[in-house]
Amino acid sequence: MDLLFQFLSNTGYYLADYRHIVMLCVGCTFVYLAIAKQYEPLLLLPIGFGVIVGNVPFFKGFGLGIYEPNSVLHYLYFGVTSGLYPSIVFLGLGAMTDFSSLLVRPKLMLLGAAAQLGIYFTLLSALALGFMPKEAASIAIIGGADGPTSIFLTAKLAPHLIGPIAIAAYSYMALIPLIQPPIMRLLTTREERLIRMSENERVVSRKELLLFPVIGVILCCFLAPASIPLLGTFFFGNLMRVSGVVDRLAKTASSAIIDTATIFLGLTVGASTQGDVFLTPKSVLIFALGAVAFSIATASGVLFAKFLNLFTKDKINPLLGAAGVSAVPGSAREVHLVGQQEDPGNYLLMHAMACNSSGVIGSAICAGILWSFMV
């Protein structure tokens, strides 16, 4: 009988408290959103299930939890804390990215830069709310709307906040269809949303495509060397794609490798949200600041496009500014959809992808800048 009671006292049912229940509900919500609503399922499904796995109560000291040395989850989590998974994800992302649209419309890169202003606004807000500089920088990077970049920087500056920051970043990326359109509509008039971009199409030569990753990595990494782990692999992945001589490698990087990294990244980040370390007032503040960061980033891009329109002859559709955040391709898709609601014949997708890909570069540079400021 004693053995039975001892066994029962070690089960999750006995050890569970309200925090586990709350986090299990959060995990189930993520899984529901991924499957039923198809909100960024590639991210929310592994994270949601990771939240469920990480919040199964267990007897401490068995070497089971993600924060316990020598546990399987702890080893898998090393890829997050070391910044390994984000680098691998960027490699795959580079191998998947087509920069042709950006090379045809280079001025749209400025919108990708403007959307990063949300990061610095959030940095100030987080400092004002009492966060320490390293924590504030990690929270601010949520404004880049780039999950791997947020995880990378947080792993370097404030590892204890990886859980809430990663969940906030990925949640807001998944909620793009709910967050961005109201901001876009609020800051633009109908006439502005109807602007059609000039079709200045030209064929991008192979030499341009080959030179871009080389120029990009030299220019960006010289500017912010701390972004080498992200931009180095990103541009290398792109060079493999455009070189045409290592198709096998490029294909593997853009499929098997990035998929593997995404699975383990999502699962372990989800599992790192154990109720006892996740449900704190700080996490609530991080979620609130993340929403501010994301909204300000969207607004900055839109407003900067309007500002550019004051001086340029070829008007830019200000909706494109919202695609300056680096949530690829979610925000570009949303910009296209909002544009089409006003004018079904207005195709903004390729223009938005140009802003989106420059947003990826911009947020990685910002991560490098913030990291170097904190050293």
Add this chain to the structure above:
Amino acid sequence: MYGIQAINAHNGWSMAIAGALIVMSGLSILSFIISQLHNILALMEKKKKTGDIDAPSATESMPAAMADHDLSNLESSFSCYRDETTRLGSAFTLQDLFAVFQKCDFPHPHLTIRSLKEEGYLVPAGEGMFSWKK
């Protein structure tokens, strides 16, 4: 510490302004470079093509301008032509003369032979044969 006081204490304003300026200037420069990339490549291609014309390979024949110069100086070249064709004998066909000119890499053999005929350096010797002017 909270609010503006916290921002000031942690050098927040400087970090935010410097960070925003760095990323804006970095991407602006990159944007400018890629906007000029196709122009630079086009210029390099054009220069390469021009360079090919200016510096012909050794195996290529001499340009027409140079040949014209030689043709205007037939008198000075005449002895050279005559020496190279001594093995043909005193009379020869224009076909044999053409073969020798080709073998010796003389520029524009057809044009040179025609000029030599017109200037009287090559004189008919009967039965389709020619000989050098005495």
